[in-house]
Amino acid sequence: QVPLVESGGGVVQPGGSLRLSCVASRFTFNAFDMHWVRQAPGKGLEWVTFIRSDGRNAFYADSVKGRFTVSRDNSKNTLYLQIDSLRSEDSAVYYCAVMGPNIYYWGQGTLVSVSS
């Protein structure tokens, strides 16, 4: 089993919405903070958001604040990213990741394309 598997990407019109999911396995999901990182085509990595292990606190990049909402369901070992008011510059591969302590996994990514 792959530790992190993302889904939910697709083609959406500007102004539209998507919800990405990331299912975790092989580690104790509810013990770790979780991140979303994105990568626009041909570009570098951009940190987007992270949520505490208990889901009570979340932090966002300025570029997505107010439009993106991260959440998690620890009973389902699943991380979510609600993306609203999509813009062309949001087109990217979205990765979920756990970045320590002592456990570092990234998913394979899910592609979001914003196009009219």
Place this chain on the structure above:
Amino acid sequence: DIAMTQSPISLPVTPGEPASISCRSSQSLLHTNGDNYLDWYLQKPGQSPQLLIYLGSIRASGVPDRFSGSASGTHFTLKISRVEAEDVGVYYCMQLLQTPFSFGQGTKLEIK
């Protein structure tokens, strides 16, 4: 916000030769616990990023010992003692001390 600056942007290397990548942070990444909150990742072509070094200098599990990380103030260095063909890809540093977390712009290593 903490800015991360990598150099060089492109790094052609002959197999068997050493390589070095620099990453500078605009602020100290030293946590009160004494650790530098700086990780190094390698993204091979068509793959997700993979962790090489965490907390500035600790090699991740399974990473060959030809990779090493060091820190001096706000200057961080990733060294490869002898480059192999499988090391090609883009290397990123990332700070996790303070939100918004941030990556360097990446260094593309290619084989001469």
